[in-house]
Amino acid sequence: MAATMIATDRTRWFNADTGVLDRRIFSDRDVYQQELQRIFARAWNFMCHESQLPQSGSFFMNYIGEDQVIVVRDRAGAINVLLNSCSHRGNSVCRAEQGRTNSFLCAYHGWNYDLDGRLVAIPGQEAFYRNDVDKAKWGLGKAAQVASYRGFVFATLDPTAPPLEDYLGWVGRLGIDMLASNGELEVVDGIQKNRLKCNWKLAVDNLYDWYHVKISHGSALRIGYAPEEAMAPMSQMVILGEYGHGIGGPGITQAELDEYAARMQSGGGEPKWYDMMAARRLDPRVQKMLGPVGTRSFGHPNIFPNLWITQFNQVCLRVPRGPFETELWWFTLVPKELPEDQRRLAIYMANHTFGPAGLLEQDDGENWSHSTRGAKGAVTQRLPLNYAMGRGHDRVEADPSGQSRIETVVNEHGQRWTYQSWQEWMQADSWQELMAHHSPVPSGVV
Amino acid sequence: MMSAFESLDLQQRMLLTFEAQEFLYREAALLDERRLDEWLALCTDDIHYWMPIRRTTNVKDLDSEFTKPGAMAYFDDDKRTLGMRVQRLAVGRAWAEDPPSRTRHTVSNVRVVSADANEILVALNFHLYRTRLESEEDSWIGRREDLLRRENGALKLARRHIFLDQTVILSQNMSNLF
Numbered sequence: 256m257a258a259t260m261i262a263t264d265r266t267r268w269f270n271a272d273t274g275v276l277d278r279r280i281f282s283d284r285d286v287y288q289q290e291l292q293r294i295f296a297r298a299w300n301f302m303c304h305e306s307q308l309p310q311s312g313s314f315f316m317n318y319i320g321e322d323q324v325i326v327v328r329d330r331a332g333a334i335n336v337l338l339n340s341c342s343h344r345g346n347s348v349c350r351a352e353q354g355r356t357n358s359f360l361c362a363y364h365g366w367n368y369d370l371d372g373r374l375v376a377i378p379g380q381e382a383f384y385r386n387d388v389d390k391a392k393w394g395l396g397k398a399a400q401v402a403s404y405r406g407f408v409f410a411t412l413d414p415t416a417p418p419l420e421d422y423l424g425w426v427g428r429l430g431i432d433m434l435a436s437n438g439e440l441e442v443v444d445g446i447q448k449n450r451l452k453c454n455w456k457l458a459v460d461n462l463y464d465w466y467h468v469k470i471s472h473g474s475a476l477r478i479g480y481a482p483e484e485a486m487a488p489m490s491q492m493v494i495l496g497e498y499g500h501g502i503g504g505p506g507i508t509q510a511e512l513d514e515y516a517a518r519m520q521s522g523g524g525e526p527k528w529y530d531m532m533a534a535r536r537l538d539p540r541v542q543k544m545l546g547p548v549g550t551r552s553f554g555h556p557n558i559f560p561n562l563w564i565t566q567f568n569q570v571c572l573r574v575p576r577g578p579f580e581t582e583l584w585w586f587t588l589v590p591k592e593l594p595e596d597q598r599r600l601a602i603y604m605a606n607h608t609f610g611p612a613g614l615l616e617q618d619d620g621e622n623w624s625h626s627t628r629g630a631k632g633a634v635t636q637r638l639p640l641n642y643a644m645g646r647g648h649d650r651v652e653a654d655p656s657g658q659s660r661i662e663t664v665v666n667e668h669g670q671r672w673t674y675q676s677w678q679e680w681m682q683a684d685s686w687q688e689l690m691a692h693h694s695p696v697p698s699g700v701v
Numbered sequence: 702m703m704s705a706f707e708s709l710d711l712q713q714r715m716l717l718t719f720e721a722q723e724f725l726y727r728e729a730a731l732l733d734e735r736r737l738d739e740w741l742a743l744c745t746d747d748i749h750y751w752m753p754i755r756r757t758t759n760v761k762d763l764d765s766e767f768t769k770p771g772a773m774a775y776f777d778d779d780k781r782t783l784g785m786r787v788q789r790l791a792v793g794r795a796w797a798e799d800p801p802s803r804t805r806h807t808v809s810n811v812r813v814v815s816a817d818a819n820e821i822l823v824a825l826n827f828h829l830y831r832t833r834l835e836s837e838e839d840s841w842i843g844r845r846e847d848l849l850r851r852e853n854g855a856l857k858l859a860r861r862h863i864f865l866d867q868t869v870i871l872s873q874n875m876s877n878l879f
Contacts, residue, residue: 350757350759351756351757351758351759351762352756352757352758352868353756353758353762353765354758354759354761354762354765355762356759443772443773444765444768444769444772444773445753445754445768445772445773445774446754446773447754447773447775447870448868448869448870449869449870449871449872449873449874449875450869450870450871450872450873451873452873470794471794471796472794473793473794473795474789474790474792474793474794474795474796475789477789477792477793477794478785478788478789478792480785480789582869585773587773599771602771602772602773602777603777605773606773606774606775606776606777607777607778607782610775611775611870611872611873611874611875612752612775612776612874612875612876614785614786614789616874617795617797617874617875617876618794618795618796618797618874618876619874620797620873620874621796621797621834621873621874622796624873
């Protein structure tokens with residue numbers, strides 16, 4: 256019975272065969288409430304990088320959906336993800352967004368929690384409670400599972416979620432490896448945070464969008480902040496991963512990579528548009544880490560649901576703050592051993608490209624907020640959206656390494672895969688059902 | 702060596718304060734009137750224009766409330782990158798400012814902190830109000846430290862450090878200059 260319902264609902268919001276999307280998913284309050292339950296409370300969510308928690312008691316505040324969580328290193332060195340809500344009246348036990356503490360003391364009545372969430376002290380335990388309270392039962396709520404991959408800390412609130420590495424799959428791991436191949440990373444102090452009036456999914460689907468660059472970011476290209484050939488090249492590669500992960504954007508050929516290597520050996524020659532990309536993939540250790548296809552990809556990975564990894568040194572979390580608001584949180588990660596001048600350049604690029612004052616990103620927010628507004632109009636919201644670019648014209652190519660991919664021009668494969676996967680997450684009642692019924696990664700014509 | 706404001710006599714203090722205010726009001730008007738080339742010309746070649754990231758911290762962690770120079774920031778600009786921001790608005794497809802925002806720069810509580818023959822260090826409060834399109838509204842309030850320097854007899858802006866009161870920026874972008 257359940258299986259039949261899922262089969263007939265396959266085109267409820269998104270029709271993967273036609274690429275047509277029902278835009279009410281950007282404005283419907285019930286859809287949003289379901290997302291909090293079925294996507295955020297179920298998925299592995301990015302919390303922070305281990306370098307942000309250098310000592311016991313170091314903490315960083317984050318969200319899983321709209322559940323506020325404290326990510327904190329305890330006295331044994333383990334990382335805990337605690338729900339920020341006292342067991343007595345539900346007040347928050349931490350109000351700073353980062354810092355260091357010995358314990359979490361509730362400002363309401365003084366219930367005090369250890370760094371691992373255990374309730375350790377209650378004022379009036381003897382005088383008022385007459386010792387009739389079992390502290391062991393009243394600790395803070397905790398994430399069901401916490402794990403790191405290459406220093407990137409994730410948590411899930413669902414005890415039945417598969418292990419992090421299985422969840423990420425080779426595509427999610429490759430996405431993180433692309434940053435990790437830069438060296439041993441540490442977060443540069445300062446997480447940029449700003450709030451947009453858009454649905455979170457519109458911010459996510461833009462990371463695969465290499466169609467908007469010349470238009471939305473036309474001014475940055477025209478002043479030469481970024482070269483147009485490298486920012487929106489014709490040659491694109493898309494890699495699709497289980498559960499909705501993906502990588503989409505520029506890809507170069509093995510011939511171009513070899514040409515670059517030969518040119519560098521012979522001492523220079525005419526620069527090409529892909530030089531900046533190829534330069535980062537010459538090291539055999541990097542090539543081994545990323546594999547033959549990953550080495551040629553300079554696309555944007557998304558760890559489903561909402562972690563964008565850029566091709567240089569940043570990740571951006573799209574934090575849902577209601578159906579019509581999203582916060583963008585930018586984390587900047589540079590290798591610890593980077594020489595001072597290169598470190599300065601990496602931070603300069605991060606500061607001037609993205610973030611609310613970034614020369615590129617300034618022009619993005621209103622696009623997404625107006626798309627969100629368009630999904631609210633009583634009649635406008637009935638009009639379907641076209642996500643059909645390139646559909647049926649490309650092929651997933653296998654590789655002996657197992658790294659299958661699509662090599663093509665600018666396209667919307669990544670967006671279609673995101674909404675198809677999103678729909679499957681939304682229609683599954685549990686991890687068990689999602690695992691049993693989610694689509695396999697496409698093969699053949701897409 | 703700059704002298705602390707308090708060590709100057711009343712008349713010197715009045716003259717310096719008036720001179721600084723006059724400069725600040727004039728350059729605020731240039732920003733509101735979108736005469737950005739003229740505004741840029743008021744910046745020295747070695748200007749540092751910087752807005753660190755502010756965090757909500759507990760009292761005992763207040764030394765890390767703002768990011769330090771060299772770390773991440775919302776603005777960390779020199780004359781060249783400020784020039785790029787100005788130029789960007791002139792070349793078309795700068796959508797965050799097309800249609801343009803309507804801004805009002807207000808500066809108040811202007812205090813000369815110290816001064817010498819060449820430079821005046823000023824502390825002030827600011828309110829940048831922005832409205833755009835049909836009903837978008839943004840309000841940025843904070844404190845600034847501006848260093849004004851005399852070049853060829855006229856004051857120029859040699860440093861602007863902007864300390865915003867918001868931690869999460871409640872705006873879709875910061876496409877305007879402070």
